[in-house]
Amino acid sequence: MPMKPAKPCKFPGCPNLTHDTYCDEHKTVARKRYEKYERDPAINKRYGRAWKKVRARYIAAHPLCEMCLKEGRFTPVEIVHHIKELSDGGTHDESNLMSVCKSCHSKIHMTRRNTKDKTIM
Template sequence: MPRKPKRPCSYPGCPNLTDGQYCEEHRRLAAQQYNKYTRSPDSNRKYGRAWKRIRDRYAAAHPLCERCLKEGRLTPVEEVHHIVPVSQGGDHRESNLMSLCQSCHTKIHLEMGDRQIRG
């Protein structure tokens, strides 16, 4: 039975031909890059169905970005943020939550140093 023709490796700039998506040389490297930004395995315990219900209930009660509201702007909520992150012992109590727009949420995480600007 005839086989499919080999095609170029999907790794940028690689001229090698392969049967799969990547050549042998780049298969492991591509897998490492793919898994670089995955959440930890216990994240479902932290952010499961219960968190979605809590988040939706909080966003309904606080429909505007709390940070923008202090500055006099009326921006709809896009994210519900943990003031003390769950990874640092925070919980889902209403006193630990704040509603934010995407821009303010990104600014807070940049200030905390747990996100970087891509450019």
């Protein structure tokens, strides 16, 4: 099987070609950037096999973004969102879950972030 052609490194401004997402020079830098947003290890333990089953069941029951549906748009679900974060005492209970697309998920977290910033000030 022939090797795929090299493509540009995804690191902003990098001219190197690679067969991976990032060239060797930027793999560790990109990994450190990603880990900056990684969950607390105690929270990660709550996202095991049981969560995958709950998530799959929820997606089967709610295959469209619930926020988009309210606005009359039919967007496939991409993320099962916890309404109350696990770090704040939330659970995997269906009443604490919401099917959302990536765009709506970003909106939710931007709103949360802005609200938290205002309470700190």
